[in-house]
Amino acid sequence: MTERTNAIIIGAGHNGLVCAAYLARAGLKVLCLESADSAGGMSAPRTIGDDYHFPGLAQAVYPVSSAIRRDLKLDQFGYVPGEAIDTVALDANGKHLTIGTNSVSGEGLPESDEKAYPIFREQYLAYTKTLRPLFDNKPPRLKDMAFADKATLAKLGWNIRFGLGREAMNEFLRVAAINIYDVLNEAFEDDRLKGAIAVDAVMGSAMGPRTPGTVLTWLQRLQGELNGPMSLQSGGRSQLVHALTQSAEDAGATVRFNTQVNKILIENGKAFGVELSTGEMLKARLIISNADPRSTFTRLVGAPRLDAMFANRVTQIRGTGVVAKLQLALSGKPEFTGLPEPQMGGRLLVAPSMKYVERAFNHSKYDEYSEHPVLDIAIPSLHNNALAPEGHHVMSVNVAFVPYGLEGGWEEQKSTFAYKVISQLGQYSPNLKSLVVDHELLTPLDIEKQFGAVQGHWHHGELSIHQSFMMRPLHGAAQYDTPIEKLFLCGAGSHPGGGLTGLPGRNAAKRILKLGGAK
Amino acid sequence: MAWNTYKVARVVDKLSTEYFAVRSGCAVMDLTPMEKYRITGKGAREYLDRLVTRDISKLRPGRVTYIVWCNDEGKVIDDGTLFQFGEYDYRLCSQHHQFDWLLMSAAGFDVQVEVETHDVAALAVQGPTSYSVLTAAGINGLDQLKPFAIADLRCGDIPITVSRTGYTGDLGYELWAQPADALPLWDAVFGVQGQYDIHPMGLDALEMVRVEAGFVMPGFDFNTAESTVRNGYDRSPYEVGLGWVVSLDKGHFTGRKALLAENSKPARRRLTKIVVDGNKPAGGALIFDRKNGKRIGEIKCAIWSPILKANLALADIDYADGRLPSRLWARIDYQRELKWLSAWAECRVQSKPFYNPEHRSATPPARY
Numbered sequence: 001m002t003e004r005t006n007a008i009i010i011g012a013g014h015n016g017l018v019c020a021a022y023l024a025r026a027g028l029k030v031l032c033l034e035s036a037d038s039a040g041g042m043s044a045p046r047t048i049g050d051d052y053h054f055p056g057l058a059q060a061v062y063p064v065s066s067a068i069r070r071d072l073k074l075d076q077f078g079y080v081p082g083e084a085i086d087t088v089a090l091d092a093n094g095k096h097l098t099i100g101t102n103s104v105s106g107e108g109l110p111e112s113d114e115k116a117y118p119i120f121r122e123q124y125l126a127y128t129k130t131l132r133p134l135f136d137n138k139p140p141r142l143k144d145m146a147f148a149d150k151a152t153l154a155k156l157g158w159n160i161r162f163g164l165g166r167e168a169m170n171e172f173l174r175v176a177a178i179n180i181y182d183v184l185n186e187a188f189e190d191d192r193l194k195g196a197i198a199v200d201a202v203m204g205s206a207m208g209p210r211t212p213g214t215v216l217t218w219l220q221r222l223q224g225e226l227n228g229p230m231s232l233q234s235g236g237r238s239q240l241v242h243a244l245t246q247s248a249e250d251a252g253a254t255v256r257f258n259t260q261v262n263k264i265l266i267e268n269g270k271a272f273g274v275e276l277s278t279g280e281m282l283k284a285r286l287i288i289s290n291a292d293p294r295s296t297f298t299r300l301v302g303a304p305r306l307d308a309m310f311a312n313r314v315t316q317i318r319g320t321g322v323v324a325k326l327q328l329a330l331s332g333k334p335e336f337t338g339l340p341e342p343q344m345g346g347r348l349l350v351a352p353s354m355k356y357v358e359r360a361f362n363h364s365k366y367d368e369y370s371e372h373p374v375l376d377i378a379i380p381s382l383h384n385n386a387l388a389p390e391g392h393h394v395m396s397v398n399v400a401f402v403p404y405g406l407e408g409g410w411e412e413q414k415s416t417f418a419y420k421v422i423s424q425l426g427q428y429s430p431n432l433k434s435l436v437v438d439h440e441l442l443t444p445l446d447i448e449k450q451f452g453a454v455q456g457h458w459h460h461g462e463l464s465i466h467q468s469f470m471m472r473p474l475h476g477a478a479q480y481d482t483p484i485e486k487l488f489l490c491g492a493g494s495h496p497g498g499g500l501t502g503l504p505g506r507n508a509a510k511r512i513l514k515l516g517g518a519k
Numbered sequence: 520m521a522w523n524t525y526k527v528a529r530v531v532d533k534l535s536t537e538y539f540a541v542r543s544g545c546a547v548m549d550l551t552p553m554e555k556y557r558i559t560g561k562g563a564r565e566y567l568d569r570l571v572t573r574d575i576s577k578l579r580p581g582r583v584t585y586i587v588w589c590n591d592e593g594k595v596i597d598d599g600t601l602f603q604f605g606e607y608d609y610r611l612c613s614q615h616h617q618f619d620w621l622l623m624s625a626a627g628f629d630v631q632v633e634v635e636t637h638d639v640a641a642l643a644v645q646g647p648t649s650y651s652v653l654t655a656a657g658i659n660g661l662d663q664l665k666p667f668a669i670a671d672l673r674c675g676d677i678p679i680t681v682s683r684t685g686y687t688g689d690l691g692y693e694l695w696a697q698p699a700d701a702l703p704l705w706d707a708v709f710g711v712q713g714q715y716d717i718h719p720m721g722l723d724a725l726e727m728v729r730v731e732a733g734f735v736m737p738g739f740d741f742n743t744a745e746s747t748v749r750n751g752y753d754r755s756p757y758e759v760g761l762g763w764v765v766s767l768d769k770g771h772f773t774g775r776k777a778l779l780a781e782n783s784k785p786a787r788r789r790l791t792k793i794v795v796d797g798n799k800p801a802g803g804a805l806i807f808d809r810k811n812g813k814r815i816g817e818i819k820c821a822i823w824s825p826i827l828k829a830n831l832a833l834a835d836i837d838y839a840d841g842r843l844p845s846r847l848w849a850r851i852d853y854q855r856e857l858k859w860l861s862a863w864a865e866c867r868v869q870s871k872p873f874y875n876p877e878h879r880s881a882t883p884p885a886r887y
Contacts, residue, residue, distance in 0.1 A: 269776060303627025304569050307591035308773040312623045476591075483776060 005031045006518035007286040008274055010261045010300070011452070011491065013041025016290030017244035017255075018505030019490040019512075021072045023288075024251035026509075028518050031284065032253060033274070035260040035452070040241035041290075042451050042458065043233070043500055048438050052329035052394050053387040055233035057447070057458070059378040059396045060085070060347045061500045062224025063231075064240060067136070068502045072247040079243035082231025082383065085346040089196040090428045092352070094338025097192045101229055104193060113190045120187050127172050128222040130159035135223055135496040135503055138479050138511050139470040148514075177465060180218055181209040181354055191353035199351045199374055203400060204458040204498065206322045208361035209354045213465045220463055224499060230347065234384035240500060264289070264300045264487060271487035274300075285518040286486050288508065293317060293461060293473035293493035294454040301484060310483055313474045317493075318464060321444030321456030322364045324402040326421050328395040329388070329438035334379070334429045345382040350375035350428065364401035369417055374400040375425065393435075397421065404444035404455045414441055459498025460491055469495060480508040481515065488512055520722065523616060523636065525552035528721040535825070537724035541645050541687050542826050544716035545652045547708060548725065550641035550693060551701070554616055555634070558609040562629035567601065567609060569773060570624050572756055574766035578603050583667045583684050586611075587756050587764050588620075593777030594744035594753035595761070596620060597737050600684055602669060610635070615738060620745065624773065640701035644708060645691030645728075647876075648715050650884035653681075653692060655711040661692070662883035674707050686725065688732020688872060690879050715887070727822045730831050733792055733872035735759050740790060740819040740833050755781055759790040785841025790819065792873065793866040795830040795849050798823060801864065804849040806834050810863045815844055824873065831873050834866070843868065 007023055009016045012034035024030045038044050042057040063081035068074065089097040089106075097106035104117045133155035140149030160169050175183050180201040184194040198209040201218035208214075224230070233239055245255060260277035264287055273283035289296040294317055297303070303311035336344060351357050351374045360370040376398035381387040388394050399421055406413060418441040426433050444456025453460055461473050470478045473493040480488050490508035492498035520527055527549075531537060540546040558567065568575060571586040578584050580603050587598045599613035611621070621632045644653060650661055658674045661681065669682045677700045685691030696704050709717060729736065737743045740759065747753040755778060756765050767779055795801045800823070806816035821832035836843060847866040852859055878885055 269771065269779075298627065304565060305771050307776070308570070308620070308624040308626075309591040311626055315626060 005029050005282065005284040007031070007288055007512075008033060008282060008284040009288045009290060009490065010274065010296075011035075011041060011290030012039040012245075012255050012257075013290050013491065014043050014241055014244055014500060014502055015491050015505035015508075016041070016288075017241065017248050018068060018072070018502040019288060019290065019509045020253040020255070021244060021248035021251055022506060022509030023512065023517070024248055024253035025071070026513050026517060028286075030248070030253035031282070032248065032255040033259040033261055033276075033282075034255060034257050037257050039245045039255055039257075042447075042453070043241050045235050045239070046327065046440070048327060048329050048440050051389045052392070052438065053235055054327045054394055054396050055235055055239070055378075055380050057325055057442070057451075058500050059233055059380065059398065060230050060376070061233055061240070063228040064500070064502045065136075065227050068506055071506075072244065073250075074240075074243045074247055077243040077246035077250070078237045079240060081228055082234060084229035085231055086343065087196060087230075087347045087349060088339065088343050089192040089352070090336065090339070090348055090350050091192060092427055096339055096343075097190070097196065098343060098346075099193065099196055101225070106192070108190075109193070110189050113188045113193055116187055117193070123168070123171075124219065124222060125225065126164060126168065127176075128219045129226060130156070130163050130172070131219060131223070132226065133159065134469060136507075138507050139472065139495045141479060142470060175215045176219075177213060178215055179210050179212050180214040181358070183215055184209070184354065191355075195351035195353045195357055196349050198354045198357050199349055199376065202357065202361065203374075203376060203398065204323055205462055205464075206320050206361075206364065206401075207462075207464075208358040210358055216465055216468070217463050220497060221499065223496070224501065232345070232347070232378050232380050232383055234380040235387055236384055244502075261300060263302075264296075264484070266301065266305055266484055266487075270485040286488065286512060288488045288490050288512065290491040290505070291452055292454045292457075292491065293477065293489055294319070295452055296489065297482075301487070306483060310474075310476050313476065317461050317473055318467060319455060319457035319459070319461035320404045321447055321453065321458060322361075322401040322403065323458060324399040324444065325442040325447070326397040326399055326418060327440045327442075328397070328422070328436050330393040330395055330432070330435040331437050332391060332431075332435050333393055334395065334432045334435055336429045344379055348375075348377040350377070350424070361401045364403045367403045367405050367407040369402050369406060371420065373402065373421060373424065375421070376400070377425070392437075397425070402443060404448070406443070410443050410445050414443065417441065458492070460493030461497075463497045468497065472497060480511040522552040523554060527552060529723045530721040531719040534721075534723050537718055537720040538727050538825060540716060540718035541689055541720060541724060541728050543647060544718070545644060545646040545648045546687075546718050546720035546724065547705070548643040548645070548720045550643045551636075551639075551698075553636070553641060554613045554618075555636045555639050555641070556611045556613075556617065556621055557633045557635045558611055558621070558630060559607055560628070560630040561607055563607050563609055566625060566628040566630040567611075568769070569628075569771060570621070571601070572766065572772055572774065572778070573764040574769040575601065576769070580605050581669050583669060583682050585764065587761050589756065589774030589778070590744045591774060591777065592744070592753075593755050593774035593781060594747070595737055595741070595756055595759060596744045598735070598761070602682065604669070614736070615743060638698065640696050640698045640704075642694040642696070642701070642704060642708070643685055643687075643691065644694060645685045645687040645689055645720075647690055647878050647885070648887045649691050651887045652708065652711055652715045652717060655714055656707045665882045666880050674704055677704050677707070679704065686732075686734060687728040688734065688874055688879065689728065689876065690881075690884050726820070727824070730820055730822045730833065731824050731827065731872070731874035735761065735790060735833065736820070741835070754790070757781060757786065758788050760792075786838045788816070788835060788837050789843065791834050791836045791843065792869040793818075793832050793834050793847060794869055794873070795821065795832055795851075795866050796864040797862070798830055799851045799853050799862055799864065801830055801832050801849055801851050804832075804851045806836060806866065807848045807850060808844050809846060810848050812848065815839075816847070818849060827873060829873070830864075832866075
């Protein structure tokens, strides 16, 4: 029994580490328990064989917010956001589009689109900026509102009305809850461009471009861009997780690996410790779960110790993963038809049109995989040659849409599917197939098994409008505290949601300290 | 009137006959429309413990207990009786349909919940002579059956389960049988009609005797939680005088957190038993702190009690500073030759049941 621990954090994913670092800096004695053998959860580096290193599930990321960087002294611990990359919308005929933050170019792109793109971007960045107060704070409670909640809403209201101005406000309110399909069709003509932007709106969600609410998911993703440009995670000491671990440990937090929490111990409605898979019991004043809210409440707490309606709402949380990860170990550099080499270091998308994306999504609704999936490709070894043996490369691919509960089961069909994806890649990169020396495919089912994210959902629950803000992950646990006294949530399932932002971890820590910390 | 898809009579023959049958003879009522749920499985006890507010750790096979269950906000969903037949075998009876709530509450428990409303016929046989009537009708083994006990017995060829339970505040039994046996059972009971005064009873007589006994009726005396639309119109067990079935220290149950919070604050209101002076029908009357004073409540149900010669009511009363106001006045609006008049009647608070005769709980019951 470690009586002196103030706070136990379940899971050393990046949000758990952010929360740990904040609390440790506030003087709490923090113990972070991680079931895997290294920190980072879904963003932890992975290795195939001995020689091929991959950045983890999160391959293209935005920098964390300057507040987190500053507060946790991340730069001091080696954190360097990667170099800015472009997005390339791949075309089967080699007429690729290069999409940057402020410009887009490529053969056959209508001039009107080229002109409209920077204006459109600016417009949506302004929208996402107005939402910033919501993301940086705990979601306001609408009933029994505290002063801080009123301040958040006042800032939001001010931003929408006066930050945007009247016309932009009207437009923002029009698009906020509709789908990205309509919005992009209004703005652009080029299918490649629309397909590529649509990917950003739906990747990670069980949504197609025509699903309502996909403008909101896109705005949530654009939040990252307010912190700086997108880059590839390319491993090494500069990667966020490494710096976070250092920062947390420097502040006095301890991370214990290979430690599986089986149960949150509760007495008289109050959490007081955890029970490990070994039977060992650890006590602490605060228990903070970075685990998926569904597994936190159903597995670690257990429905019998919750009120019936709340327990029922937990089972109703929507969030089925639809993205698989294919990691390829390559014996040489792949070539993409018509793509100049410098651009290969960017983010390469196979999403030639919104229809293509929607069709790929449709299959996942019926528990089928698509023969023509959306592919989001990165070759991190182009940025860091230590990731693979000399001359060799690693390629990391997000494959959407891939059902969690594939009809007929994954076991038998996994290698067929991997082969199909590689063949699909072959349409754009003819030499790829001959270079593959090894591969790993993580289906949503594998992601659930390995990372504990229920149904393999990246964000621990869909970022749909009914599961956002004061409804995230669910009513009754949306301010990081839960119906169980002294039990808190700090993971992607909480506001503002998934992505490598650290915001749920930071907001949770702030909330915990506000509520009295370990007192 | 309709009750859970069955048709039920408010009055079968004559209200006064039915009322006096319960209070001085024997009255019979078909309870089949009562919702009945069979709850089985290894986790049944744990499940029920989380469902209801009461500490049921003392419940044993062959016993019945009165229970209340709440939603997460600690507001009453319904009340009912819980029968334990075997270690993992229970029946829950309630006035309102509860299947969805019971199923929703079952997540995470090793338990099966089934509706058996239409598979079990139920007959309430109530009144001071009910023991003698049933014994004369050929049911042996009732003499040692204590209040809230269950026994598997026979009525001639008919296998029945008998529980010494009821909603009348008098001596009484409830007989549970196969639907096919319901009519022969009815006939067997009424077969001794020449020997004893036995009458079928409707809901109006039941309403009179349950008020005399001080029993509340969810959905009538107060809104049940899951059917309440407006904020604040539902009621907690404390607010309807059922605090005695809430055990905050028994471990977790649905609504506990909310009830703990409520219990730590001064009471806001109570459903209160009152005797209204005079004999004017006081149903729906508003309650004031003095004549023409401030409105502090309303009467939810009221009856004239022939046996007590008193005007009895249950009234929802607002508390002031956590206390029952010292004086209560009812403004009774009534008609005289089609003209509406108002009268003021002072009300006296009663903490015990209005009517609770000794013969109700005697074992063995008195023979007639």
